[in-house]
Amino acid sequence: MATIAVSQPQLRQPSKLTLMLRYLRRNKSMVFGLLILLFLVGFTVIGLLTVDTKDAYPLSVRGKQEPSLKYPLGTDFFGRDMLAAMVVGMWQTALIGVLAGGLGTLIGVVLGFISAYFGGILDALIKGICQILTPIPAFLIQVVLAGSLDKRSVTIYTMAFVVVLLAWMAPTLVIRSQVLSMKERQFVSVAKLSGVGDLGIIFGEILPNLLPFIVAAFVGQVFVAVFGSFYLSVLGLGPLREPLMGNLIWAAQGQSAFFNGWWWWPIWPSLAMVLILSSLALINMGMDEIANPRVRRSE
Amino acid sequence: MNPVLHIKNLQVSYYTDSGRATALDNVSLSLNAGEKLGLVGESGSGKSTMALAMMRMIKQPGRIEGGQVFVDDEDLLELSDEEMLKARLSRIAYIPQGAMNSLNPVMRIGAQMIDAIKAHEPKAAKADMEERCKQTLESVDLKRSVFKMYAHELSGGMKQRVCIAISILLKPKVIIADEPTSALDVVTQRQVMETIDRVQKQIGAAVILIGHDMGLMAQFVDKVAVMYAGRLSEVSSVRQMFTEPKHPYATALINSLPSLDNKGVFQGIPGLAPSLLRLPSGCTFHPRCSRVMDVCKTVRPDPMKLSSGQIVACHLYAEGA
Amino acid sequence: MSLKKVIERLLFLILVIWAASTITFFIPRISPKNPIRERFAALARTGGFSPGDMEKIVASFNTKFGLDKPLIEQYFDYVASIARFDLGISLNQYPKTVAELIMESLPWTITLLLVTTVLSFVIGNLLGAVAAWPRAPAWLRAIATPFVLLQGVPPVLLGILLLFFLGFKLKLLPLGSAYSTGVVPDWSFSFFLDVVKHQIMPALSLTLGFIGGWVLSMRGMGVTIQGEDYVNFAEHKGLPGTRIFRDYYLRNALLPQVTGLALALGGLVFAGLLVEGLYGLPGLGSVLNAAIQSNDFLVIYGIVLFITITVATLMVVVELLYPLLDPRIRES
Numbered sequence: 001m002a003t004i005a006v007s008q009p010q011l012r013q014p015s016k017l018t019l020m021l022r023y024l025r026r027n028k029s030m031v032f033g034l035l036i037l038l039f040l041v042g043f044t045v046i047g048l049l050t051v052d053t054k055d056a057y058p059l060s061v062r063g064k065q066e067p068s069l070k071y072p073l074g075t076d077f078f079g080r081d082m083l084a085a086m087v088v089g090m091w092q093t094a095l096i097g098v099l100a101g102g103l104g105t106l107i108g109v110v111l112g113f114i115s116a117y118f119g120g121i122l123d124a125l126i127k128g129i130c131q132i133l134t135p136i137p138a139f140l141i142q143v144v145l146a147g148s149l150d151k152r153s154v155t156i157y158t159m160a161f162v163v164v165l166l167a168w169m170a171p172t173l174v175i176r177s178q179v180l181s182m183k184e185r186q187f188v189s190v191a192k193l194s195g196v197g198d199l200g201i202i203f204g205e206i207l208p209n210l211l212p213f214i215v216a217a218f219v220g221q222v223f224v225a226v227f228g229s230f231y232l233s234v235l236g237l238g239p240l241r242e243p244l245m246g247n248l249i250w251a252a253q254g255q256s257a258f259f260n261g262w263w264w265w266p267i268w269p270s271l272a273m274v275l276i277l278s279s280l281a282l283i284n285m286g287m288d289e290i291a292n293p294r295v296r297r298s299e
Numbered sequence: 300m301n302p303v304l305h306i307k308n309l310q311v312s313y314y315t316d317s318g319r320a321t322a323l324d325n326v327s328l329s330l331n332a333g334e335k336l337g338l339v340g341e342s343g344s345g346k347s348t349m350a351l352a353m354m355r356m357i358k359q360p361g362r363i364e365g366g367q368v369f370v371d372d373e374d375l376l377e378l379s380d381e382e383m384l385k386a387r388l389s390r391i392a393y394i395p396q397g398a399m400n401s402l403n404p405v406m407r408i409g410a411q412m413i414d415a416i417k418a419h420e421p422k423a424a425k426a427d428m429e430e431r432c433k434q435t436l437e438s439v440d441l442k443r444s445v446f447k448m449y450a451h452e453l454s455g456g457m458k459q460r461v462c463i464a465i466s467i468l469l470k471p472k473v474i475i476a477d478e479p480t481s482a483l484d485v486v487t488q489r490q491v492m493e494t495i496d497r498v499q500k501q502i503g504a505a506v507i508l509i510g511h512d513m514g515l516m517a518q519f520v521d522k523v524a525v526m527y528a529g530r531l532s533e534v535s536s537v538r539q540m541f542t543e544p545k546h547p548y549a550t551a552l553i554n555s556l557p558s559l560d561n562k563g564v565f566q567g568i569p570g571l572a573p574s575l576l577r578l579p580s581g582c583t584f585h586p587r588c589s590r591v592m593d594v595c596k597t598v599r600p601d602p603m604k605l606s607s608g609q610i611v612a613c614h615l616y617a618e619g620a
Numbered sequence: 621m622s623l624k625k626v627i628e629r630l631l632f633l634i635l636v637i638w639a640a641s642t643i644t645f646f647i648p649r650i651s652p653k654n655p656i657r658e659r660f661a662a663l664a665r666t667g668g669f670s671p672g673d674m675e676k677i678v679a680s681f682n683t684k685f686g687l688d689k690p691l692i693e694q695y696f697d698y699v700a701s702i703a704r705f706d707l708g709i710s711l712n713q714y715p716k717t718v719a720e721l722i723m724e725s726l727p728w729t730i731t732l733l734l735v736t737t738v739l740s741f742v743i744g745n746l747l748g749a750v751a752a753w754p755r756a757p758a759w760l761r762a763i764a765t766p767f768v769l770l771q772g773v774p775p776v777l778l779g780i781l782l783l784f785f786l787g788f789k790l791k792l793l794p795l796g797s798a799y800s801t802g803v804v805p806d807w808s809f810s811f812f813l814d815v816v817k818h819q820i821m822p823a824l825s826l827t828l829g830f831i832g833g834w835v836l837s838m839r840g841m842g843v844t845i846q847g848e849d850y851v852n853f854a855e856h857k858g859l860p861g862t863r864i865f866r867d868y869y870l871r872n873a874l875l876p877q878v879t880g881l882a883l884a885l886g887g888l889v890f891a892g893l894l895v896e897g898l899y900g901l902p903g904l905g906s907v908l909n910a911a912i913q914s915n916d917f918l919v920i921y922g923i924v925l926f927i928t929i930t931v932a933t934l935m936v937v938v939e940l941l942y943p944l945l946d947p948r949i950r951e952s
């Protein structure tokens with residue numbers, strides 16, 4: 001009569017590490033982005049440990065020095081040791097990025113979630129606010145805001161705050177749409193039927209599936225934060241004493257650095273910014289693939 | 300009379316991260332002009348892969364690793380890429396599953412029909428092509444005005460018929476209909492099947508109907524081929540398949556069909572279809588077979604022709620068994 | 621396009637404008653600084669203002685910032701003046717009104733932005749579409765990557781680098797400003813050429829940076845479209861790859877991109893302003909830059925409001941025009 005199925009021999013599954021490495025080989029943008037990021041992080045960490053951070057501020061060392069053994073990246077007009085400035089600047093940029101990025105993502109996750117999960121008027125309200133605020137040129141408002149602040153109260157933390165103010169809408173909408181589609185999917189209904197409470201569903205079912213999107217949103221927010229803080233500081237609206245890359249460039253422009261022959265002054269911050277933003281853009285692109293698996297297949 | 304379609308030893312595999320999955324394992328099949336074959340099997344049995352392989356549309360990580368597909372004595376697998384483009388639609392045509400989304404939403408129906416003709420007959424006159432298209436639309440029971448419409452203005456059944464119309468535009472020798480009625484309601488199903496029937500008679504093509512609705516098959520095809528785990532189990536005429544199926548798998552399938560007499564008792568087939576990555580040795584069906592013998596576990600049964608005309612791949616029917 | 625939809629969109633537009641104006645209204649109020657007082661102090665030092673003019677400025681500010689009136693009344697006054705297109709008077713460029721300043725500089729900005737938007741949209745989307753198309757040759761698909769990288773480079777930074785290398789070191793292109801010094805603007809062809817030469821680097825800095833955004837979004841779109849049944853069926857019909865690329869793939873993937881156009885413009889505007897400032901082009905950017913440096917806040921707010929309204933209006937216009945492109949939405 002009926003035969004019992006013979007159990008299948010165990011499939012030889014390649015190890016998780018192998019799978020990840022094979023995937024990384026196909027997702028080159030992610031790899032490059034991570035490599036650059038690694039380099040930057042290494043530079044910053046080693047720098048913080050070896051360099052005297054006081055030298056990053058004006059009137060610390062002799063000014064207008066070309067790069068030499070003593071000052072490998074030269075010094076600027078105001079007496080900053082460029083090497084120290086770069087190290088401290090990178091650290092501060094990272095701080096702003098992570099703080100603002102984290103805050104923006106947090107707001108996005110919370111609001112997007114509430115909006116999608118509970119629906120109704122709350123949803124309409126949150127969605128409406130996001131949509132209305134989106135066409136407003138965020139950077140411009142940030143410029144106005146930063147410009148209105150008392151110059152003494154501008155710190156890297158206030159900058160981070162200013163940047164987050166108009167950046168949270170995008171992750172909110174993304175998370176919201178993801179949660180909406182998940183709500184309809186069967187695993188939620190099944191969990192509900194099994195008697196799992198609301199909290200259980202949120203943390204047990206939905207959040208784990210949202211993870212790739214949350215990470216992608218975070219990277220995006222960090223990018224926006226670093227970009228935004230750069231724009232603000234390059235207009236001279238940042239905390240001027242701090243050696244933020246944008247500040248350095250703004251000061252250099254103000255002193256016509258290129259035309260005075262102090263090429264190293266704006267170049268290092270420019271290069272650093274290019275590296276930071278490129279690595280973030282690459283990682284963003286790489287995350288794009290992870291969140292949208294079909295992109296993977298086409299490579 | 301030479302069969303218009305002759306598939307010989309077709310071998311298709313998919314190379315995944317977990318290993319090599321054999322989707323089609325040495326499959327051979329023949330069809331004469333005007334004949335209708337129903338290709339049935341569970342999901343993963345290889346029927347859709349067969350269709351794709353015939354159209355040479357297998358994409359990475361899949362690969363056609365061997366075999367020949369003769370249409371009118373010409374092996375499609377040997378053609379250059381250019382020639383294959385020409386062969387599609389003109390020699391062998393494909394009616395997609397789920398026509399819901401198979402038509403370009405931003406092009407008018409007529410434009411989509413004309414670009415098909417133009418790709419094969421670049422010198423054709425515009426007015427002629429238009430007339431041909433409209434006549435073809437009529438032959439599938441659609442109004443000529445559909446020519447100017449967009450896909451979203453048509454119902455599911457109408458869209459499917461447009462796809463059928465497109466497939467017969469160049470009067471191909473072989474038509475593959477891949478589950479053409481799966482997303483439709485019963486009434487429309489019948490309409491679509493009758494349309495396929497009619498156009499096939501008009502142009503005398505051989506039709507392969509892929510699906511898993513045996514009941515629908517029974518009403519429209521001449522022969523039925525049953526596939527299991529990438530291999531052909533049995534090919535019989537419709538009558539034979541339903542009254543005296545030979546292969547145990549085919550028999551189990553027929554038995555599992557609910558009938559009016561036997562209400563309420565469902566007979567499934569115990570066990571699960573094997574993973575294509577790790578096929579059982581010998582006969583792929585042996586772990587679930589009610590009449591398994593020792594030889595089945597080690598030796599793969601080759602398809603052989605019985606006196607009744609049926610083709611079976613089973614050791615039960617080997618000479619001297 | 622139903623009437624209901626049109627009204628909905630118009631309502632949305634009004635809401636956006638309201639939100640923007642409210643935000644720009646309240647921002648100065650959070651600052652402990654009293655800009656008027658500071659400004660007057662500076663003015664008093666530099667002199668050059670007759671008492672009569674001074675009074676006019678004070679009156680204007682009192683209307684705008686009527687710091688003596690209750691807040692609600694101030695707010696309504698503000699909204700009313702906006703509705704009248706009265707954006708106030710510029711401090712820096714007195715007696716020009718903000719509106720005048722905007723109108724004068726607008727043509728330059730529009731040219732730059734238009735050229736940049738069109739170029740980056742076309743090139744970016746094409747590259748993105750190709751990048752996602754598996755049958756395109758690998759080298760062609762790889763072209764997209766450097767542009768995605770360039771996304772990370774703020775156009776103004778790129779502008780600095782271009783200015784230094786192409787303008788200063790290699791002396792290939794002029795160092796800035798809209799046209800060569802000493803040239804009188806007229807409608808001649810040679811003037812046109814001169815202007816074009818001066819626009820190359822600014823346009824380049826902007827375009828290069830923005831192509832990347834389109835590449836990424838189009839690539840994502842392209843991958844989705846590729847998986848669509850109709851692309852598959854097109855292949856089954858034996859259509860050549862190039863035709864499938866154009867009619868079945870590109871046409872469908874491009875549609876949703878258009879809706880992003882207006883929003884992209886918003887982002888472009890800001891970068892454009894900075895680049896203009898860098899190159900000394902007499903567009904909105906320079907006006908804004910000067911206003912920021914001299915804290916001419918009425919100009920700042922006026923420009924912000926103007927841009928917001930323009931971007932939001934464009935968004936709505938694009939959305940209303942979309943049915944012309946997508947037959948699926950042409951119903952009713």
